[in-house]
Amino acid sequence: xxxxxxxxxxxxxxxxxxxxxxxxxxxxxxxxxxxxxxxxxxxxxxxxxxxxxxxxxxxxxxxxxxxxxxxxxxxx
Numbered sequence: 559x560x561x562x563x564x565x566x567x568x569x570x571x572x573x574x575x576x577x578x579x580x581x582x583x584x585x586x587x588x589x590x591x592x593x594x595x596x597x598x599x600x601x602x603x604x605x606x607x608x609x610x611x612x613x614x615x616x617x618x619x620x621x622x623x624x625x626x627x628x629x630x631x632x633x634x
Contacts, residue, residue, distance in 0.1 A: 560577065561574055578632065580621060580624070580625055580632070581596075583632055583633060584599060584624060584628070587628060596617060596621060597611065599624060600620055600623065600624065603623070603624055603627060605620070605623050605624070607620055608620060
């Protein structure tokens, strides 16, 4: 998605290679067999979704809750 959006908006895409896929890492850390959406992941971690689902800034803020909780196990 990042590369597609960069091309759509005529932006550099070099930075994309340096990102972390938190969603994939979350599934790996939790050893989940099936995919878990953001709302379900938040519930499983003891949080509530705040804001509007699928709104970029709200999704990012909610994902940050999980990120901070598991900060010590993320792979950089």
